[in-house]
Amino acid sequence: MASLPMEVDQEAGDASSTFVLAMGNNSDGQLGCGIAEDDDDKVFAPCELHAFDSVNIRSCSSSLKHSIWLSYDGLVYTSGDNDSGQLGRAGKRAKPFKIDSIEHMPVESTAAGNGFTVLAAKLDGRLMGVGRGDRGQLGMGGADRDDKERVKFSSALDEQLLNLSAGESHCIALCRSGKVLAFGENKHGQLGVGDFVSTATPKPVPSLSSRPVVQVSCGAAHSLARTATGLLWSWGCNEHGQLGLGDLKPRFRPEQVKAMRVSRCVDVAAGNRHSLSISEKGLAFSFGAGGSGQLGSGGIAEAEPYPKVIEALKEIGTCLQIAGGHSHSLAVVLNQESLRENLYVWGLGSSGQLGIPRENLYEKKLSPLPQKLRLDPSLKIVSICSGPLSHHTFLIVSRAAGTESRGGYPGTARESLSPRASLGPFRHSLHTAIDADELLHALRSLKGSEGIQQTALVKAVGAAFSSVSVLNASFRRPSPLGTTAESSGVDLLKVRKAYHTLVFEMRNADLINTLGRATVSICDELAKQRVPTDDPETLCVFLVLFENPLLLAEHRTSLFAGFHVALQRLTAAVLSLPKDSQKLLFGWLKHLPSEYFGRVVNVMQQYVTYVLTQPGQNQSDVSAAVMMLQTLWDANAEMDGILPEWCFQSLAISQSADLQEHYRQWQQQQSLVFSYCRYPFLLNAGAKRRLISFDVELRSQVASQELWAKVLREGLGAPEHAFQRALVYRVRREHILSDFCGQLWWRIENQPESLCLPLTVDFVGEHGIDAGGLRKECLHLVLREMYTKTQIFAELDEWPGLLWFRPPSEHDKVLSVTPPEQTAHDETWVEHLPEIAGAIVGLAVYNAIYLDFRLHPLMYKFLIHGLANHSIEDLHGLHPSLYRSLTSLRKHDIRDLCLTWSVRLPGANEDTALGGRPRSADVQQDELEAFIREYAQAVLYAGDMEQLRGFVEKASVCMAVGPAFRLCTAHDLELLICGLPYLGDFKDLELSCKYANGFHPDHPVAKMFWRVVHGMSEIWQRKLLLFCTGCDRVPILGLRALNFVLSRSAVDLDHLPTANTCINQLNLPEYPTEEMMHARLHAALEHYTGFGFA
Template identity: 30%
Template sequence: MLCWGSMAAGQLGLGCLEGAVWEPRCSLAFSGRGLKEVACGQQHSLFLLHDGSVYTCGSNSCGQLGHEKARGTPELVGALDAQKIAAVSCGQAHSVAVNEQGQVFTWGAGSGGQLGLGTAEEAVRVPRLIKKLYEHRISQVMCGNQHCVALSKDGQIFTWGQNSHGQLGLGKGKPCSLSPQPLKSLSGIPLAQITAGGDHSFALSLSGAVFGWGKNSAGQLGLNDEQDRAVPCHIKFLRTQKVVYICCGEEHTAALTKDGGLFTFGDGSQGQLGHDSTNNEALPRRVLELMGSEVSQVACGSHHTLAFVPSSGMVYAFGCNSKGQLGTGTRENAQSPQPVSHREQPHTHEKCTISKIHCGGDHNFLLYCSEESSVAPEDFRVINHTKSISVINQENLDTWRVRLLESTDSSTTNDIILLFSSTACWNASFLDQSDDGHFKTNPKVPGIDLKSVRLLFETLMKPAFSRLLEQATKSFESLLIPQLPCSPPDVEAMRIYLILSECPALQDSKNYISLTIPLALAILRLDTNPSKVLDNWWSLVDCSVFSRLVEMYKSIVVFLLTGGKAVLIPVFLESYINATLKLLEKLHKVNLKAQHVEYNQFYIPDITSLVDIQEDYLKWFLSKAEIKMRSPALQSSVTLCAYPFILNAQAKTTMLQTDAELQMQV
């Protein structure tokens, strides 16, 4: 490990030295012990080893080290001995660790509620479990100065701590939240990453949609203004850039794209944006000096930025250098990327490759390993599946099937139900990988591969997977479909409508009342814009997919007209027939433009034998004329004649004859 920058509080772990380290210096604290990652706060550092143990050093003013030993050298946090820790993060003066089961432990400064323990204690000196998150498997936690953002395996975001600038994304209400609150406004979006700056936060979707909220006084949200935001806002400027990673400093933000481009925005007063100026940027702007090379890692300190270019093996630094945090060997700030000095790297005795860069307030760590170890440098552009949300794929179905067979433990079933009922997990599971198609997701492109959806459902329909299918059906019925919102937060949250309509269970008449009609009702509840998006997507699907949808909802009309009276009370029967016909009408309108199927495919031939067309037309005619019938038999509000596209020639002839008679009578 190499380290440089401020060591005023012992945060570099080099002993009780004071002042600053101006060039990268070798630290042997964990030599040969398998260092996995480092997290840096304002003046303290956490080190996570591959064996799951955690060491800390630096300032312990609020108990953020989790032990009372000497602060200048890394010491073991003994209170976490029983845990195998998988990830660590630091705020200004608090620390967080997540174990392999996804449980979260916090310690350090807590006056702003940033520990999520339900209290606002000045200092908690020993790691404590956040009980409120116990039921959720957390895969990522990121800390701002005094707030935290967490992402669970089933795609939910939780926030807690200080909310002075709206950094929790929960609206303007409370000044702080002492325990984790779900951030519902992003639900359904398949998220790849969350991150936090001083007082601002970001979430990034798997297809490159970026959402920011919180403090924006320097334009650090990239929204082309300086207004704080108390709820997540879509940064439209970055939508087409294929953003795959984001990190934040005190008041600036850096975004890395799939092709290795680096965009920075926000506070530029110390040169930390790398644009050869000290101006703030309210819109994301590409760092031109790095344009010829692909950046694969980026990290932000309070007022400086590091970027790693793997082709040359060089780390570049820009921004504030008052504590040596740039490591360039000079003492001046840098307004454009400067190479970090390599003098101290132990190239003399063995060839080394850089594996990962980490930034703190005013200090940095660089992990490296010998070339012989064949460990490739980390690439932040590649999704780390252990830290992202769960997907529903063939491999996971096999694992879950075995777990269900082997275990009688209810937690296995609960895990599976949680994922099957998560819109975000379904939306994340079938991305169109051909030519990065899913990055093109927009109101006209769903960005998913419907063939892989079909294959997965085919697997689920096999006898060996019957228990899993049962869990999936239950999850759809009781949790997923009832929770579908009228106004999804982003187009990526809408893939679920295409995915669900591929599920063969919806075509089984025993699920019409519990699944297929509720899905139609959810689609009809959509606001105008999302409803148009779904129409656009339907007009792009294969003819066979569209045809299957039409046939499915036609069968439901027949089912309701034949057996519906026996199983449903009249008011439900009516609203269900109504919903099914309205959905067919929506499909019919799409078909007028897209011409997926012949117009006569919408005909329901059985109609003439199931319904008295004369009576139905009379009812429709009178409802148009607003004449109320005394006969209760004619009181119901559903009239099939209002949907002439389902009537074949015979039915239409009857209808026209009835109309002629009526006109004469009138």
């Protein structure tokens, strides 16, 4: 976890001993093994560097004439030519010696160029340099010709460097923040800053901004960068095709190597004029100059502009490491058969850099194909090192303790020399990414610590979590490496665990504040549209940020006060993304558990609530948050609704006092005015009921005026009497179905404007004024009798409790009886039962009456969208078994099934001929799709499309569909008709309860009643609702809106409780004990069968 260690040491622990083998040109002592007396400056057999007998070497860097070694303790050793002071010390040159002047400052990374050395400090990431600076290659602002051997320090950098790579006269630096800096010579565009101007001051590489770069490598005059998702970028000199871009033109800005996009890189290396990479599958690729065989293709090529697989290595096994020198290459390969790791070398070997004797080289100079370097089998290669100007090679190897040295070089086994010398996962490590497991280990090991370590931890977290590049590179799954339309590669579970540990387990106020400030900082950067969107890897940061618990309501206010600033900027950043990027970003969440997408929606909902509840709310912030929710709503629709509708509904907006004004503006189509009603998914069913009620009130006024005008115009008797006849339904309980349906059908046919008046019912022979209870009771009784006597509806076999139309042959026509006096009645209603059923549903919506009438959800879809919007997929929800049977026909040869066009529809007692074809006609293979389509349609329409169309049309007429209704979804309509499907908390019912006839909240019997009710199971609580209200569903505004009345009954104690469902009243005798009340109440509920039991 290289982003977080800054001053937090993650390398402590037991380690194996390492030692260094060297081979190749040693004319200036660059191998560090001394110069032989026979003046042979070439070493063809790997030799051990005994200068490191007591030192564990972590890495090596080399140039043409000097070399650098870095120990695990951060100490730097150098040897070789020192004409420019590049060794950073005086004294012997042929053997490695420590740079004493920086011994107090541990080093994180080293790089060697032509006559210069650059270093990055471990503690603060400061740039250090020594040697030639005439071309700005030290990054110190200019050449420093005084005291060349003195290591110089940069003080101008704000960035902390993590990894360095040097070419002949330029350097590329990877910072802990993920930024890529460049300095030095720029003759060929190798700095990647967009021009050919050299610079002595480190400058950011703009094209790599925000990209998850994890590795950089310099050739002599070209540069490479690899991202966490395995993309390869190249720029600079390209005269031999070393950029892999398919041509020989130089580039002064990084360009993606498209040829490696599919393969995805896990390691890259640059030689002098050639480049090497390893794909995710372990294939080695090479491109660029091959005149010395350094491409490993078996031939000699001056230029190869396309990356090509090194076939010889592919046949051997999986490539694990790769490195390039001036004109040679080397790789560690895991053999498929022996499962051993071996070193393979190829290219120029005339200086011994391959470790192969001259006689084994082509023309004693080179090896165009990889050759296995024979090493002691007890050795394990830790790292392979060379450089773009180097004609020599270093191997960092380890050997088990107690193993005797053998082979062509001397060596002795050693004990583990330092408890800090852990090798760790060196290969393919992500240098600028947060590894969740390492982060959690570091945090938990430092929990409760104080002082320097705790300060370092806070600082490291702030730096990492404020960097777009770092978060884009972090928390990635090991495989597959890249991003696809289905997967971002980010392990969101690990992200959530990391945040949970940072915020809740550490319990450190400084850490939380630092994380909060980092969150604001990174959101600000994203909002300024500095993030490139040309590749999906730059979008991963958004997934990580949405998991931040500081953005959630239950944590943010108490933990971090600036959360709203971060949310405002994060919202702006997401909205500024191109539509394709938004679609991809949220599309990733489709393939994960819905809780992750729900987290994003929840964060934005909380932000909307916060903004709306603040005094002097900023309308632009509200509209931005709403537009963000619109984006999420659209994404959810494209993901087939992985989140239910209620997740997007905003309680703050639904309860807003400004909702009616927003509705008015929307009605008037004021396109330039922001209105909540443009985003109906934000409104819950309660808010839509309010708007529908507003519509109903206006329409009732207009209908009343029209009806009065009609009565006066036609002069049919006294106007008041005629108006009352049109307004009031007079029904007899014993003939309620006939009376109500006849009068309703007459109004539909002759006086449709009266349907827009409030429904008023008068039960003949009974005293009372309809204040809402009588009409509710009437509709319930009518529907109950329609269901039991006409059998127009049937219960679905696979959905118990849900109703659908029965095929027409099953309808029992009910004979009309003499209507009550002084009523307008149409006896033909018996021929229009489907239309009347639809009209009753419409009247219930218009008059805000909840019905105990459970239609299948598909019916509400038809009521909202019409009959045209249906498909065979709708059959899956209605008759799942039949759907599976029909669609399975496509897998069979129907000639073997003997299918005919005559079928038996669900609920029917006789067969139906589909599509007007003869009943005995066989279904042909080319008619199969038509058969499936017509069969499905016949089932959906219950064999008669006209009855379903009549139901839908008359429901729409009686709903008096207005603008507010258009805001409703099918689910909203179901709630408006049936109420909420879940009970909620019965304590809400107790709080809103009204008391009558001597009962009050503190009455002992009332208290006893509520104890009994709260102890009931959900089944019995539903029975209580059904008993008292005629419906076991809850109003859309909850139990508080039920207007429940508990009334004292003066009957004897052996009587059961009774109910007046028209006013939601329970009449309860004063039972003396809780046991008696429990028994009597359960008896009443158990034997209740419907209206009239009281």
